[in-house]
Amino acid sequence: MTPPHPAWLPVSAFRPVGSRRVRVTGAGTLVDTVRGEVAAAVAAHGGALVDDGPADLELVCGGDDGSEAFTVARAGATSVRADGGAGLLYGFHHVVRLGEAAFAADFAPERHAPRRSIRMLDHWDNMDVHPVMGQVERGYSGDSIFYADGRVREDLGRVEAYARLLGSTGVNRVGLNNVNVHRTEARLLTDLLPDAVRLADAFRPHGIRVHLSVGFASPITLGGLSTADPLDPAVREWWNRATAAVYAAIPDFGGYVVKADSEGRPGPFAYGRDHADGANLLARALAPFGGTVFWRAFVYDHHQDWRDRSTDRARAAHDHFAPLDGAFDPNVVLQVKYGPLDFQAREPVSPVIAAMPGTRLAVELQVTQEYTGQQKHVCHLVPQWSEILRFPLGGDAVGDIADGVVAVSNVGQDRFWTGHPLAQANLFGFGRLAWDDRLAPEAVLDEWIGLTFEDPAAREPLRDLMGDSWRTYxxxxxxxxxxxxxxxxxxxxxxxxxxxxxxxxxxxxxxxxxxxxDRTRATGTGFTGQYPAPWRDVYESAETCPDELLLFFHxxxxxxxxxxxxxxxxxxxxxxxxxxxxxxxxxxxxxxxxxxxxxxxxxxxxxxxxxxxxxxxxxxxxxxxxxxxxxxxxxxxxxxxx
Ligand code: GCU
CATH class of the missing domain: 3.90.1330.10 (Alpha-glucuronidase, C-terminal domain)
Structure with missing residues (x-):
């Protein structure tokens, strides 16, 4: 098999580190990962991994408390210090990105911590090939990197390389299977659990916890019960047992992802229950183990009659979820698509994000380019995500409100991972913005170009080609x-x-x-009324509504x-x-x-x-x-x- 494309971690990107004397101090899985990185870098570039004597780079992990922050400073040598293995890994890659600049005499000390602890990629991968959607739903990069013939692949070399790429950007959670859970992958929760264990083992050394998408009707479809009613004790017991079995096999399992009562998926509505009942059922099964349920807010009527002008899909998530604010358990994260419709190139930011101060929220983005050129078009999405995360909704920026940033991944078996080689920049940029949404999109693009391409003369044309490509699209x-x-x-x-x-x-x-x-309160569907001030009025009037959203609202x-x-x-x-x-x-x-x-x-x-x-x-x-x-x-x- 041809080795996976190095993407933003080619051997050349490690030259500044690998040509020096480097010491790694500390213990644990992630520290071992860093040590392995350093060993490979010095072998390629002539430096040395040293135990004693002077070093040019000190990578020091003081403990293993799971913390993700790190500091970088320069006093004779450059040092990265972290209290947890994850912090050391992120600090190491930060130095790789800095390159020679990390070793300059005037390097000023820096402290870095992620803006949020949830930085997640969801895979819409099916274990089997779905007759309509193929193996990866909305995937434009070939088959799944995880699955072949209804099982997890024998050779996980590519998955390990992928985990390494993600870990280097700070992504720390991955959803392993499609939110539309079909028959085979439903069994990852039960008899195919050993397959999920293998994937968890591939992600763990890179600081990434795995999650499973589960069907709400699993107690019926997998457990043989007659109901999936969230308030039924037998249903609760079934979820408790299934969840305990997952944790026995994967102690650091992240939790579940659930698409319920959405586009034909089963959910609590069938039993006259609401989404808090549904989400809390799973949250309580996960809570003893520290797991989280990612409950998607993408709930709307997908059998609408076009003649009916009173129903507005844009309203649906807020109508369903805002009244439930405060009713969700603390280990529920409501996963809200960034816009009220569906991953369009341009939408207003979802009003749900401002409407639920008593609920943990994650904003869901789409790295896979379903509506943005399907990885056939150059469409660099980092500026879009930056705009969304910086948008001042109700006083606070979206990025300040969100406890998590989640996105649908864009990789597959394709030799460049992402079909379009330049779509790798979206994957990289997602991780970087999820870590810190205040980074400038141009700076993130520069980082990606600098790591990926050796020839400095490529930089300017690539910036020119990619920088504004979302607006061009x-x-x-x-x-x-x-x-x-x-x-x-x-x-x-x-x-x-x-x-x-x-x-x-x-x-x-x-x-x-x-x-x-017409989504105004005055003459339309009233959707503008779901926004806090000033947006409810800014959008209400065609005079003040920003041009780029005019036809969304008027x-x-x-x-x-x-x-x-x-x-x-x-x-x-x-x-x-x-x-x-x-x-x-x-x-x-x-x-x-x-x-x-x-x-x-x-x-x-x-x-x-x-x-x-x-x-x-x-x-x-x-x-x-x-x-x-x-x-x-x-x-x-x-x-x-x-
Ligand atoms: C879009 C997409 C579907 C997907 C759905 C979702 O509608 O076209 O393939 O299942 O979003 O996010 O659940």
């Missing part, structure tokens, strides 16, 4: 926050009316006069003048022409990198950029033609609209 797809307009089912490419008459509740309501969804005439001074329809034409032009320019920027990046990377990205240009052109032409036909308004600049 936004320009050539659904306009002004209206969302969707994708092909139903696979969600790739334009399908302007693809969901317009469907049951999924994602409409744009374009007619001959205008477009957008139905307006095509001639409505945006804050930018342009009309809605002219904005649609302009942004779609500009977006495609920009992709054309990106193709040229990449061409400059021939010979400066590995040939295989060059070839793959070149191929994918051609697809991005084709697809963006299709988006432009379908969206522009659609709105020209609806509105009859010609382009002010006379460009070709078909």
């Amino acid at each position: 936004e320009r050539y797809t659904a306009p002004l926050g209206v969302g969707f307009m994708v092909n139903p089912g696979d969600h790739y490419g334009p399908g302007v009316d693809g969901y317009e008459y469907s049951r999924w509740g994602t409409y744009h309501f374009a007619d001959r006069d205008g477009v957008g969804v 139905h307006v005439p095509y001639g409505h003048v945006l804050r930018s001074g342009r009309t809605v329809v002219q904005h649609i034409y302009d942004t779609h022409f500009a977006g495609v032009e920009e992709v054309g320019r990106m193709v040229g920027v990449w061409a400059e990198l021939k010979g400066r990046v590995p040939d295989a990377v060059f070839g793959r990205v070149e191929e994918l950029l051609a697809e991005q240009l084709r697809c963006a052109t299709e988006w432009r032409d379908q969206v522009n033609t659609y709105f020209f036909r609806k509105s009859g308004v010609p382009d002010a600049h006379g460009r070709t609209i078909h």
